[in-house]
Amino acid sequence: MTVENDPVTLIREKALWMRRTAFRMVHKAQLGHPGGDFSAIDVMATLYFGVMNYDPSRPDWAERDRFIMSKGHATGALYTALCAAGYYPEDWLETYMQPKSLLNGHPNRNYLPGIETNTGPLGHGFPVALGIAIAGQISGADYRTFVLTGDGEQQEGSNWEAAMTAGHRKLENLTLIIDRNRLQQGQGTEQTAGLDPLDDKYRAFGFHVEMVDGHDVAALLGLLSASPKGRGKPLCIIANTVKGKGVSFMENQASWHHGVPNAEQFAKAMEELV
Amino acid sequence: MAAPAATKEGLRDCRDAWAATIVDLAANDPRIVAVVNDSIGSSKLGGFQKQFPDRLVNVGIAEQCMVGVGAGLANGGKIPFVSAASCFLTGRSLEQVKADIAYAGFNVKLVGQSSGVAYGELGATHHSIEDFAWLRPLTQITVIVPADAWETAEAVKWAAGHEGPVYLRLSRMPVPDLAVENRVFRPGKAETLRAGSDVTLIANGTISHIALAASDLLAAEGINARVLNMATLNPLDEEAVLAAAEETGAIVTAEEASIRGGLGGAVAELTSAHRPVPVERVGFPGFLPTGSVEWLFNEYGLTPEGIATRAKLSLQRSGK
């Protein structure tokens, strides 16, 4: 295997580009949710550039694997992933949150190709992903459905309603990934309405649960690309991540949930993101 | 009739008035509690939390639970102020608001923050422009939309003392103080900001001061507009609306909300049934494109010029 076709190297390169580009978008718009973008980017780069089957020229291809960004505020991560995946040209990113832009603050499937459903209010993505997975189960289709939620987002009861049915139906084609950065908007999840032990909870709901370092691309790739056939259960991956990952002054700081950089912070972040 | 109200210099974020008032009230009444959904910062309740840590209930990102908890706290003898971004407080929890608050009739104060299009660029999921239409049929809930910091503080105080469900629809959009002489907060009553006989502009919340500015533009063209600040949307001051229809013959409503089912809807329902006159409704037609608050206000005519234009249209339609 050479460096050029080593999937881990490729994913890491894409993730670096996504972080730099997302931060440039947030800096320009002076709006966005960079902390949650950065915690999710390695997971998303792994999915889009190492795991999922899709064709950007046919966004409605029936057999495509589906990705649902339930933590819809992390559009910096989603829009850069879809751009790098070839769904639209890079110059579209320049319009992030400008008047009438297709790159709204939260994703809209009627605006952009590659977006499976509109999100923004937390706790919506998992039930929709469940429906997509059930459709695949009914029709015997081979596609997989991946949904990414925040960890704070897990406080929404709709997730647990979806978990119950997903476990009940033994939906092995469904993968829930939880971005376990341990922070929500205002403070830590465990200081708000604690989630631990999250793995036991999902096990009790009938999931196969894996805990992984959400920035370890090789480990993520191994877990996500393994065939779900015969598992007989939905998969829950608890990705232990760092909010603001990659920029020293942003890491683990709740204030960077929707904090935006000034010129100096932007320059410093660009120096670090190499 | 009081002299025409002018707007004072300077803009204020009404959330500061809300936050200061709720802390004062809580200091004097141990029954007052706050309930939030990971929204301490956006509700400006950091001070409340510091002073009354035991009386702040943060249920996490779980709005349906939050509103149900409000009902339960009321059952347990508390006076809960349930504060969250109004889009989620009303939209996500609508059935809890209907069944647990309005129908069950609990003494809960719902405080909708950052309402209207305050979250401009975040898009339609985060805009709260449907809340008026959702809550208006719930006649048990008093809906108040303060126009400035003073009215916000008064409404919070009134809500605390009132036995029954209230929805306070607040904004984080800075607004000027309305200068009204000898001002008294009268829930359920329209406040006349300017006397006039040619046309009536009815507004509330962040739009009241803009309607007032529109009346200045109209005055410069010799059109004498009455301006009503309709802070209470539920129950509507029907007397004031019908008097406006009768005495001025043309009405413009203006609100930071959908033109369907809100203030404009209420005024149109009432006048068409009892005193039909042209009613021009200024507001938003439906889901909105991405854009800043300023851009959206301009695009949809929530400006002095936009409202004045619609006033002239209503006058034309009335055949006066």
Ligand SMILES: Cc1ncc(C[n+]2csc(CCOP(=O)(O)OP(=O)(O)O)c2C)c(N)n1
């Ligand atoms: C239903 C709903 N309630 C509240 C919000 C406001 N909100 C946006 S992001 C956020 C925190 C999310 O935390 P988490 O799920 O942990 O995401 P991350 O830390 O990965 O960004 C909140 C409360 C929302 N978008 N939707």
